[in-house]
Amino acid sequence: MTMIDETQVKETSATHGAYLTLRDMILTGELPAGQKLKIEQLRGLLNTGASPVREALSLLTSDMLVERIDQRGFRAAPASKANFAEILALRCTLEDLALRQSIANATPDWEEQLVLTHHHMKKASGQGTKLFEEAHKTFHMALLANSESPMLERFCAQLYDLNIRYRYLAAKSATYQKRDVSAEHEEILDAAIQRDQDRASASLLNHYRLTGDYLSRALDI
């Protein structure tokens, strides 16, 4: 049980705050997959009322991180190898599409964002830290951000987050990753800037599949 930092400034609504905290707790596995999420318990954890908690949980349903059973409460979405495989396969299809569209619509502005977010990611590469996680996601989303298909991007972002959860799950069984991830990122970035759809997509998918293979071996669920 983690205590919430009392000093955290109330910048947004209680619902939004609860949403962010719960989301993080589920992604990191602090709230384990499949666990019953009791309102009263979370109410204490987040020190807020029942309404914001319920609403946050309803929202997390959109992200497929929480399941709602009518009249019977909520629980953290279950995890399984099959689910992980499905996420990987869908990501490959959808990000392939989004990346190709982004490249097709390439603009100088987009390219600059790529270079910038990639740079930030490199600087934050104290691998494993929250900061790097954040920057990594930002870079990957920047690759897709020019697809001119907001729903597609939303699906990709959802799947990205779902995948993160499995990364945390695999991390528990502590095998260490010695692949040269940063070379893979360079390769994707370079291909995207060259506007080479095939090469960009191939290296992106390769990046995901390598991680996927690694994770799926590390998972014991």
Add this chain to the structure above:
Amino acid sequence: MTMIDETQVKETSATHGAYLTLRDMILTGELPAGQKLKIEQLRGLLNTGASPVREALSLLTSDMLVERIDQRGFRAAPASKANFAEILALRCTLEDLALRQSIANATPDWEEQLVLTHHHMKKASGQGTKLFEEAHKTFHMALLANSESPMLERFCAQLYDLNIRYRYLAAKSATYQKRDVSAEHEEILDAAIQRDQDRASASLLNHYRLTGDYLSRALDI
């Protein structure tokens, strides 16, 4: 302003009821795209408390039928030609994939469901009625139901519903559809049962694109 039928039996929670009603009202356009959804107003409409209404709206956010603006309430998701085009394109990609996977995993049981749901749809073919709508969706979802990829099916179902909304939008400008839709359905069904992925997918996509072309001409938004 429509009054809700008082005799409707309370089979589920207030939240779920509100969810179904609101969803229907948005799909049919009774709550127009982009409209502000005030809690108090809906509370009266559904005669229930504010909590179920808020929760239902949060849930509808998952379906991309409602947008939530923190601290500033909810509104029905806006509609546009660009959004319609995006939905069509995504449906074509995702249903293509799901249909192919379903066929690849074909089982007698699945085939039987196809035949059955197709039969029900034909019987309900008082085109335009709520009953036909329901049966039509059931048939199309049955086509994808064997993909063994629940998330993919969920995305497809979401997109299907979003598309329906545009059907209602187009219906207002009252051009009438004289295409032989039922022949198209037969064609899809037949190809699926023959386990011919290419032909099934081609006829499904043709079906969607024809409807898409028709709708996008009829829309004046």
Add this chain to the structure above:
DNA sequence: TCCTCCCAAAATATCGATATTTATTGACAT
């Protein structure tokens, strides 16, 4: 021993009231 039915305990769902925030209006100065 194994069911089934019923009762208490726990948890969820819902309500009504209140606190907070955002939107609106009109007066005042420029």
Add this chain to the structure above:
DNA sequence: ATGTCAATAAATATCGATATTTTGGGAGGA
């Protein structure tokens, strides 16, 4: 006229209390 600011009105967000539903556990009978 026009833009800013304060006061008011409206709407949202949140709380605490209550009603409803589900769950778990035992007593009694087969």
